[in-house]
Amino acid sequence: MDLGGINPAVLIASLMVASVPIMLAALGELVVEKAGVLNLGVEGMMIIGAVMGFAVAVNTGSPLAGFLGGAAGGAILSLVFALLTQYLLANQVATGLALTLFGLGLSSLIGQGYVGIRPPLTGALPFGPLADIPVIGRILFRHDWMVYFSLLMVAATWAVLKFTRIGLILRAVGENHDAAHALGYKVRRIRVLAICFGGAMAGLGGAYVSLIRVPQWTDGITSGAGWIALAIVVFASWKPWRVLLGAYLFGGITVLQLNLQAAGARIPVEYLSMSPYLITILVLVIMSSGRGRIAAAAPAALGKNFHASR
């Protein structure tokens, strides 16, 4: 095994890229859960975003259009979830699962004609001389725009939730929908918008997987990233900056195990590829058992349906 071949700067740079999809999806889900809705369909929305983003980018030749298409795909699928849970009052857990099962089927249906094609490439943002700074330049200034966009979204989500009126209303709806309703806020409308935002973010994350991270289309390409995003929201105790931390942790493990595979580690490949999922479970266990009880941090109305009887 040749660990000397792993350059730390390259490792950090590639973990930033690897964490983008789950960071975007987890941020979206965080907003949804802050509004009191548990959408377990992140995996389904991500994979629809991945295939829609890929298809649009290949057909238009523009990666930007691809990302918009991916976000639109995720958002449209999330509207199905919104209709079922907010208007038809269906069980949120079951509907989320349905979203994932349906999304996996539909995505491979749409993606049939796109197997083996390469998407248009997204280049790194030109930072000029900054990119040539040793180590730091490699880590910080040689990424595509989506990496910076995802970081910006972390800050934006944090700021909006913490400092704005919209954020306050969203949290009120998630903590106690009856009280929010009594104050005259449109609980359903706010939740539908939050769900839609979550869908768009998941779709964007999915599009990043198929357009930049991999970049090609294969069935089941997101391979559980949506579920890990859900776990990261719990890990983050519903705080945007901790989503960043969780996504980097997960991205780091993914990149490290890929590097170990490439370096020809003694551990069989299959056991290495299990590691991200096992570590996610481990982190969940630590978070839910430790002093910082997550139950206290979770939005109070999470997963409960709202039906205004009057």
Place this chain on the structure above:
Amino acid sequence: MLRLEKRASPSRAWGMATPLLAVVLTMIAGGIMFAILGKNPVEAIRTIFWDPLFNPQFAAYSRPQLLVKAGPLILIAVGLSLGFRAGIWNIGAEGQYIVGAITGAAVGLAFYPTEAWFIFPLMVISGAIGGLLWAMIPAVLRTAFRTNEILVSLLLVYVAQSLLSSMALGALRNPQGGGFPGSRNLSQYPAAANPELIAGTGMHWGVVAAFIAVIFAYILLQRHMLGFSIRLAGQAPRAARYAGVSPTRLVILCLGISGALAGLAGLFEVSGPAGQISIDFASGYGFTAIIVAFLGRLNPVGILLAGLLMALTYIGGELAQFMLGLPAAAIQAFQGMLLFFLLAVDLLSNYRIRLGGAK
């Protein structure tokens, strides 16, 4: 304006009618999807739902397949339905199914080529234990550390899939397989095989187990204290707590039973229809069983019927793939759609729809 009014208790009539309504709606929406794919929708629906059973050209092959596919679906779904009723969400049945198949097959392969009567029963037990132990991971984490069982059970599916390919390529690989991945063929090893019991019916031990599971689950839910506790915990968690139902015990039992049944389904599949541990052994039964459980309204008898219907979509889907060139993924999307419509029309059994504004 349409207005919803909550019923005091769910309507029984709608409870029976909603699954049928959902199937009809799915056929219509599915027909539209098939039309978009450029297939004749009526022909596609007929090929999926009618031809496998009644077209003399295919029925001889397709009819036995119905039980072969329905067996694992029913077996897994019955287990899942117990937990779903109590609000315990085991969505990692696919992983428990894989692990049950691995542990069961490993026992059988360990005895190869001995011929003895006890090998198959031993495999059955070990398959059930494998699934049980895999399900105990989320159960114990939930009870000891309050970790969310939905996420843990699901993440373990990916772990199980890696374990499966590691087994197919490593520990359980056929030493005489010329280096190809995959274990020895258990269905050609009489002491470990799960053969067709009655020729031409598709009936194998897994199907028998599924029927037994349906009967047991029915008795459990209708006549047994545990079944009552499960129903109570789902409908009124606080009342259940006051009545002395231990949530810990319920989590362990529900996840344990569903894991063991999923493990059994995996074992019967690997020793019968699939025949061997291979990289592509996992066929998604564990996920489709979630749809089956809901389509059967979490009722054992309903699940029996739902499992047969879902098996029909698998077989009909294969037929449509062969006859009309309908993509396999279209059937998967079709099955997903069915769950959407089920959840949507469920509204009718819990609420009344009234015209006009609020009183």
